[in-house]
């Protein structure tokens with residue numbers, strides 16, 4: 001039962017693919033989704049992307065990080081000021097570096113500053129508590145995915161896949177009462193998704209992405225490389241487990257010898273094969289994989305997934321959810337949970353030893 005009233009929260013996400021800021025309103029009591037509200041997207045300009053890219057892998061104290069933070073804050077202030085009616089903000093920021101093994105993670109952008117600029121309480125720094133307690137600090141969307149499974153009135157185990165820069169999947173048993181109930185969730189990063197494809201398009205063709213998967217569709221998947229990719233230690237690790245955007249950078253050098261189309265096809269195949277490998281870790285089989293994130297707009301990626309997965313593969317819109325805004329909505333939901341003292345991660349989502357609430361609250 002809900003202990004608190006439902007509030008309108010404005011959530012934001014600036015993902016690893018570095019394309020821009022998603023913002024979405026959600027009405028929630030921290031347990032159930034009461035209502036979805038409006039959303040907006042604010043792309044980063046090429047210059048802004050370059051500034052953020054220069055800071056990837058760097059920690060606070062570095063000048064590049066300060067420059068990236070300024071870009072992130074400005075872009076967020078701009079898109080968030082378009083909304084009215086929000087009672088609170090859930091601000092994820094831009095992950096620049098993520099090193100859970102050493103208990104550290106950093107999302108650029110100062111929530112205290114945003115609280116002043118927007119005159120609203122801001123919940124931010126969602127991942128630090130989790131990594132400091134020994135968790136992976138990611139993924140955090142799973143608690144929201146559980147609420148989504150309830151909202152669509154799912155009755156059987158299903159999985160929600162997010163194909164952003166990195167891929168992450170949440171296996172859900174919707175018959176459980178809450179996300180931190182034992183056996184309710186299993187979540188982890190599947191492998192690379194769009195990030196290597198974007199990097200390839202950028203380096204070889206000066207383009208931001210393989211729109212619609214058109215280039216990959218003309219290429220041939222190098223299955224030997226896919227197999228070699230899945231032989232890496234990460235794919236044998238028992239979940240939960242998480243990745244940084246550039247964790248497989250070294251491996252992708254092996255695609256340098258391939259033509260543009262074959263390299264795109266192979267990277268797309270690798271992303272899809274990583275998801276199929278992930279499904280082998282699920283506690284019970286699923287009948288339905290709901291796909292969110294930008295990767296679901298890539299037809300070659302969806303075709304590869306359908307070919308490699310043993311179940312139905314559908315864009316999450318098939319269940320009435322918005323696949324472009326799911327992460328922004330997740331951070332609205334998580335902000336309400338933080339404000340209400342509810343946990344946002346647990347052993348089966350981030351590997352943290354006990355359920356924990358992340359985030360700090362800055363008031364104007």
Ligand SMILES: Nc1ncnc2c1ncn2[C@@H]1O[C@H](COP(=O)(O)OP(=O)(O)OP(=O)(O)O)[C@@H](O)[C@H]1O
Nearest residue numbers: 015016017164165166194211212293294295297298
């Ligand atoms: N029409 C399209 N065709 C092909 N790829 C697309 C299309 N639209 C989006 N994408 C891919 O999806 C990416 C954006 O996805 P999304 O916004 O889900 O990622 P993100 O939130 O930045 O990352 P993450 O979830 O890892 O933090 C783009 O950079 C691009 O690679």
Ligand SMILES: CC(=O)N[C@H]1[C@@H]2OC[C@@H](O2)[C@@H](O)[C@@H]1O[C@H](C)C(=O)O
Nearest residue numbers: 016095098138139140141166168327
């Ligand atoms: C450290 C970090 O920012 N991780 C992101 C990233 O992007 C996708 C995947 O890797 C996921 O682990 C996470 O974001 C989503 C929103 C999450 O925490 O659920």
